[in-house]
Amino acid sequence: MSNLQRQPLPQDIVPGAEGMTFNFAMVLPGQAGSRHTHRAYFRWVDQFLVDVAGMKPTHGALRITRMCALPIGTLRASLSATQLRAWLGLLLSRGQGKQALMQARAAILTLAGLLAEAGWLDDYVPATMSRVKLPRAEEGQRPGTWLSTDQIRLLMASGRRIATSDNQLLRNNVLMTMLCTMALRREELALARWDDVSFQNNRVVLRVHGKGRKVAYIDVPKAVMVALQRWSNAVSASDHQPVGSSPLVRRIWKGGRISRFGLTPGGIWTIIDAASADAQIGHITPHDLRRSVAGTLQHAGVPIEKISRLLRHTNVSVTERYLSKLPQANEGALLMSDALGLDADDSDDPLAF
Numbered sequence: 001m002s003n004l005q006r007q008p009l010p011q012d013i014v015p016g017a018e019g020m021t022f023n024f025a026m027v028l029p030g031q032a033g034s035r036h037t038h039r040a041y042f043r044w045v046d047q048f049l050v051d052v053a054g055m056k057p058t059h060g061a062l063r064i065t066r067m068c069a070l071p072i073g074t075l076r077a078s079l080s081a082t083q084l085r086a087w088l089g090l091l092l093s094r095g096q097g098k099q100a101l102m103q104a105r106a107a108i109l110t111l112a113g114l115l116a117e118a119g120w121l122d123d124y125v126p127a128t129m130s131r132v133k134l135p136r137a138e139e140g141q142r143p144g145t146w147l148s149t150d151q152i153r154l155l156m157a158s159g160r161r162i163a164t165s166d167n168q169l170l171r172n173n174v175l176m177t178m179l180c181t182m183a184l185r186r187e188e189l190a191l192a193r194w195d196d197v198s199f200q201n202n203r204v205v206l207r208v209h210g211k212g213r214k215v216a217y218i219d220v221p222k223a224v225m226v227a228l229q230r231w232s233n234a235v236s237a238s239d240h241q242p243v244g245s246s247p248l249v250r251r252i253w254k255g256g257r258i259s260r261f262g263l264t265p266g267g268i269w270t271i272i273d274a275a276s277a278d279a280q281i282g283h284i285t286p287h288d289l290r291r292s293v294a295g296t297l298q299h300a301g302v303p304i305e306k307i308s309r310l311l312r313h314t315n316v317s318v319t320e321r322y323l324s325k326l327p328q329a330n331e332g333a334l335l336m337s338d339a340l341g342l343d344a345d346d347s348d349d350p351l352a353f
Helices: 024-030 035-053 060-067 072-078 081-093 098-117 124-129 149-161 166-182 186-191 222-237 265-279 286-299 304-311 316-324 332-339
Strands: 197-200 203-209 215-219 250-252 258-262
Touching (some): 035 081, 072 098, 081 098, 081 124, 166 265, 265 286, 286 316
8 A cells, every 4th residue: 555645625734725726837838848748747747636635637628727726725735755755656556667757756846846936835845855766666668569560450440440420430540540650649649730731842741749849740651641631521521621720630529520629649549549449459558559660660671760760769779779668579488499399299298288
């Protein structure tokens, strides 16, 4: 069990804090520039409040609303070195890796620091919290899942099969085809707009808004172009034209009507989760598809420079570390078994199973 202690009501602890809120969403951009980082920090702060303060979890727009009005009394009652240490231990027990723990710790320390700057926490609170070390966890990224090409095709088919309307089928086809060929992060796909697709140097490219405000261009495969054209025709027939800065992938209302609002990263995750359940290939996440693209290309002998450029890594050494985390073939035991003749037909052996 964890050492987390649910905190009493803030008004019983912090005089004057009742009803006061802190707009974390407004002040965070000054500390962390990337929208991907903002979203991750919001997720970790929300999880911290769920685990430590007993608040209900939020998602999507409700989470943004919470981050715009965090209860100061609850924060002051919950933020301490002891609680942070216990919470990180709880995350470790849930299977979180080192990178996740580092990001979770950074999110809470950033929140505590901003509260201190605003005068809502004593300076010693974030100072003592910053001395909390990470619990021992596995290094690097968790291996995740590397799908075979047959499994990728099966997942893409399931993405279409789970659709409940023609428009949802077209939208899911775009989503699955782009994720399974272009190695996009779900946040990048959620940010994609129609004017990010353009024709340059005799080829169709997609402008990708990646981590750290980085922008890259990826060649668009023919299969993606066909899927986008069909989806564009469906959007054009609805009330919302696929023009300008409107979202590339959108929500679908019940009954099949296309919304003007884009899919959130959480919505993309839900579609992949439902498709993987339909395909019966185990739990698959959107990042597993990015990982599978990289692994498949490496296995096919594609030069690492091209893989690195597709993944939009800062340099090839980052890609080398990324690929090293993929489950590689380790056939030594199989070769030794073959050398010993253990795989031969031994049906006459009384000890054979």
